[in-house]
Amino acid sequence: MNPPAVLLPRWLVKSEPDVFSWDDQVRAGIEPWTGVRNHAAKNHLKAMRRGDRAFFYHSNIGREIVGIVEVVREAYPDPTAEGGDWVAVDVKAVMPLPRPVPLAAIKAEPRLADLALVRQARLSVMPIAPHHAEILLRMGGLAPLAAGMEGT
């Protein structure tokens, strides 16, 4: 049985599962990704495009990548922000990873040594290079779907 094929995620977003977990995301359907108050993370949110995929990571509790979400609405003013130019995007669950990928396994993989998740522990929204995304997908029990192969 081949692993399911999915589009390569371009991003990774973090959530503390006791605040908002993958199960919450699945239950919610479409969820506004709010509360980002870091300028680097904000700029990544602004660069997200409709249809982009993102890894969903449980920080603090679990410390593992648990699923993949899709951006369904591009950056708009964060309704939870008072002032400032903070933004939110809307995301929806695509699928869980057949095998969640723990931070420990990511750190043990030399090819992922320069991943932002490892190098910049506090960044909550980050880009993922295609070759890193492919490694993470395979570790999670999925296979990358080549661009242009959608629906085939």
Place this chain on the structure above:
DNA sequence: GCCAACGTTGGC
């Protein structure tokens, strides 16, 4: 519970 990383604030 501790502490390193790092962003922000505010005095100068």
Place this chain on the structure above:
DNA sequence: GCCAACGTTGGC
């Protein structure tokens, strides 16, 4: 504009 103090995040 510099930098010390402080607060927050998040891994351990």
